[in-house]
Amino acid sequence: MKNISIVIIEDDEVLRNAYTMLIDDVENFFVVNSYASFEDASKTIVNDNPGVILLDIELPGTNGIDAIAAIKKKLPKCHVIMLTVYESENQVFNALSNGASGYITKNSPITKIIDSINEVGEGGGAMSTNVARMVIKSFQKNQDSPLSKRETQILKMVSEGKSRSQIANELFIELETVKTHLKNVYSKLDVNSKADAIKAAREDKLI
Numbered sequence: 200m201k202n203i204s205i206v207i208i209e210d211d212e213v214l215r216n217a218y219t220m221l222i223d224d225v226e227n228f229f230v231v232n233s234y235a236s237f238e239d240a241s242k243t244i245v246n247d248n249p250g251v252i253l254l255d256i257e258l259p260g261t262n263g264i265d266a267i268a269a270i271k272k273k274l275p276k277c278h279v280i281m282l283t284v285y286e287s288e289n290q291v292f293n294a295l296s297n298g299a300s301g302y303i304t305k306n307s308p309i310t311k312i313i314d315s316i317n318e319v320g321e322g323g324g325a326m327s328t329n330v331a332r333m334v335i336k337s338f339q340k341n342q343d344s345p346l347s348k349r350e351t352q353i354l355k356m357v358s359e360g361k362s363r364s365q366i367a368n369e370l371f372i373e374l375e376t377v378k379t380h381l382k383n384v385y386s387k388l389d390v391n392s393k394a395d396a397i398k399a400a401r402e403d404k405l406i
Contacts, residue, residue: 202229203229204230205249206247207222232244236259251279252278289356289369303325346384350383351405357381
């Protein structure tokens with residue numbers, strides 16, 4: 200097995216040090232560096248030249264999902280594994296769409312994290328069981344949906360109980376844009392309320 204160089208970007212110092220110690224103890228694994236934020240990492244990460252980066256989502260400053268594109272631009276051959284406490288479908292797909300090679304929850308055993316590093320190092324993908332189930336479920340959705348990707352995303356967030364303001368903040372879009380998307384959803388599904396839209400979308404496997 201070839202050596203795999205790893206960088207950890209995690210703002211929780213205790214967790215960051217624990218990952219470093221446990222991963223460094225694995226044969227053929229070498230933690231080149233660890234950082235508390237993407238801003239810190241971006242200064243020297245090209246010199247670190249890691250094969251794999253373990254990247255937290257909830258970072259101070261630039262969050263993990265937004266950092267992926269910048270990392271891939273600097274290190275196009277590097278594999279990024281998201282490490283997070285969240286299993287939000289939107290975050291999973293945003294991360295994978297931005298170029299992440301894997302998505303592992305922090306409650307995963309260290310053996311799963313180690314296996315994931317090996318998997319992406321060999322060109323595969325790595326996911327926690329619940330995340331993999333979520334991805335499979337998404338492929339079972341109606342592929343002939345009348346809704347756009349963004350409309351589907353917003354309706355899914357509405358079905359999770361999020362307000363229009365919360366959705367606007369999480370997606371970094373204007374509140375009026377959220378309202379416009381929802382109006383389009385209601386029109387396309389021929390409904391007049393949030394509850395009816397959610398019901399119709401679930402019945403037709405749109406979300």
